[in-house]
Amino acid sequence: MSSNSKQNGLEAHQGQDTTAEEAWPMFVEFLKSKASRITQARRIVFDRVFARHDHFRADDLTAELSSGSDYVSRGTVYRTLDLMTEAGLVQKIRDQDVHAHYEHIYGHGRHHHLICENTGEFIEFSNKVISDEIDCICKKHHFNQRFHRVVVFGTLTDTKA
Amino acid sequence: MSSNSKQNGLEAHQGQDTTAEEAWPMFVEFLKSKASRITQARRIVFDRVFARHDHFRADDLTAELSSGSDYVSRGTVYRTLDLMTEAGLVQKIRDQDVHAHYEHIYGHGRHHHLICENTGEFIEFSNKVISDEIDCICKKHHFNQRFHRVVVFGTLTDTKA
DNA sequence: ATTACTGCAAAGCATTTGCAAATGC
DNA sequence: GCATTTGCAAATGCTTTGCAGTAAT
Numbered sequence: 001m002s003s004n005s006k007q008n009g010l011e012a013h014q015g016q017d018t019t020a021e022e023a024w025p026m027f028v029e030f031l032k033s034k035a036s037r038i039t040q041a042r043r044i045v046f047d048r049v050f051a052r053h054d055h056f057r058a059d060d061l062t063a064e065l066s067s068g069s070d071y072v073s074r075g076t077v078y079r080t081l082d083l084m085t086e087a088g089l090v091q092k093i094r095d096q097d098v099h100a101h102y103e104h105i106y107g108h109g110r111h112h113h114l115i116c117e118n119t120g121e122f123i124e125f126s127n128k129v130i131s132d133e134i135d136c137i138c139k140k141h142h143f144n145q146r147f148h149r150v151v152v153f154g155t156l157t158d159t160k161a
Numbered sequence: 162m163s164s165n166s167k168q169n170g171l172e173a174h175q176g177q178d179t180t181a182e183e184a185w186p187m188f189v190e191f192l193k194s195k196a197s198r199i200t201q202a203r204r205i206v207f208d209r210v211f212a213r214h215d216h217f218r219a220d221d222l223t224a225e226l227s228s229g230s231d232y233v234s235r236g237t238v239y240r241t242l243d244l245m246t247e248a249g250l251v252q253k254i255r256d257q258d259v260h261a262h263y264e265h266i267y268g269h270g271r272h273h274h275l276i277c278e279n280t281g282e283f284i285e286f287s288n289k290v291i292s293d294e295i296d297c298i299c300k301k302h303h304f305n306q307r308f309h310r311v312v313v314f315g316t317l318t319d320t321k322a
Numbered sequence: 323a324t325t326a327c328t329g330c331a332a333a334g335c336a337t338t339t340g341c342a343a344a345t346g347c
Numbered sequence: 348g349c350a351t352t353t354g355c356a357a358a359t360g361c362t363t364t365g366c367a368g369t370a371a372t
Contacts, residue, residue: 023265037346037351055264055283059336073354078337081263091266102242103216104184105252114304122216125298133290134313141284143275145315152295152309156302198326198371220361234329239362 020050023089030087041072045080049090112150123156181211184250191248202233206241210251273311284317 027046028038048061048070058078065072072080084090112130114123130150138145188207192199209222209231219239226233233241245251273291275284291311299306 019265035351039346039352041353049263049265052265057336058263071354074336075338075355076353079352084265085263089265090263092263102210102219102246102251102253104180104210104213104245104250114299114302116304123302123304125302127294127298129294130291130311133288133294134311137286137288138275138313138315141275141286142318143277143284143313143315144318145313147315148311148313150291150295150309150311152299152304152306154299154304154306154308157305196326200327200371202328218361232329235361236330236363237328240327 020047023050027084027087027089030089031083036083041076042080042083044070044072045077046084049081049084112152114152114154114156116154116156181208184211188245188248188250191250192244197244202237203241203244205231205233206238207245210242210245273313275313275315275317277315277317 024043024046027042031038031042044065045061048064049056058081061081062072062074062077065077066074081090081092085092111124111126114125116123131148134148135145137143185204185207188203189199192203205226206222209225210217219242222242223233223235223238226238227235242251242253246253272285272287275286277284292309295309296306298304
């Protein structure tokens with residue numbers, strides 16, 4: 001296996017971050033493990049993601065990559081971002097269901113959720129330790145909290161004996 | 162001011178929850194404070210929201226209200242839900258920006274965010290107390306955690322002296 | 323009577339998808 | 348050479364909006 005990403009028959013992309021160089025082999029491994037291909041488009045998207053150090057939207061990347069020699073199409077940007085998320089290299093900040101859910105809160109109070117990824121079930125909880133800790137963090141950061149939200153993703157294990 | 166919501170010239174909607182009856186006057190107050198009107202459509206949406214005790218999508222409501230004598234149009238459902246959110250009677254579970262944001266996490270680790278509602282700034286933090294507490298909650302609920310997310314909404318107070 | 327609200331249908335917008343051409347292996 | 352990927356453009360699905368008619372004050 002070629003251990004150096006520069007040998008993949010791709011031009012060197014200049015101005016690259018150390019992390020990108022470090023992380024690329026991980027993505028390569030991931031793709032290989034899925035019998036997926038190491039393509040130019042994937043490398044380009046990958047580099048752009050690691051060139052950034054902020055939060056971005058898929059659309060921002062699409063825009064950046066929509067002209068010039070590094071052109072990658074919208075569809076491919078989304079598809080690659082999904083792969084990188086699956087590989088654990090990228091965090092999707094508002095993921096799962098894109099669309100808003102509501103619930104009434106009168107006589108209910110703020111609470112948080114465990115979301116089961118199998119059944120879609122929501123389990124509610126509230127917890128003072130967490131709230132207090134968050135208050136403390138806010139204070140530290142001179143942040144005036146309006147409210148907070150905690151969401152835990154995972155699966156509900158069957159409790160039946 | 163009429164203190165009983167049943168006097169608002171609207172038919173009584175049967176099968177109603179106590180909370181709906183309790184909360185309705187609050188919504189009325191809210192609407193009055195905005196010089197907005199108490200309408201049938203708003204009452205119908207309101208009742209449907211409080212008749213539910215789960216999480217729902219705006220679309221679910223629209224579907225429920227798209228036939229029969231309690232018809233309310235999609236647009237109005239969304240508009241009313243916004244009002245109820247503004248009034249603090251409803252919690253929008255995936256709010257703020259509807260669209261996904263990404264960030265790369267290699268050499269970064271999982272972390273959480275304080276989001277400034279004025280500037281859109283993200284401040285990152287990670288905290289073991291919170292993670293531990295969440296682990297504990299998951300155990301209690303027989304929940305197999307994949308990952309969790311904490312988001313705090315509010316405003317960054319200027320720290321300059 | 324006045325002005326806000328509703329219903330409708332069309333527009334918006336991020337995201338997804340089907341398919342023919344291109345590319346990696 | 349064969350199978351996966353890409354680019355394209357159209358489709359999707361939730362949400363928003365403009366406007367003319369309707370209802371609340």
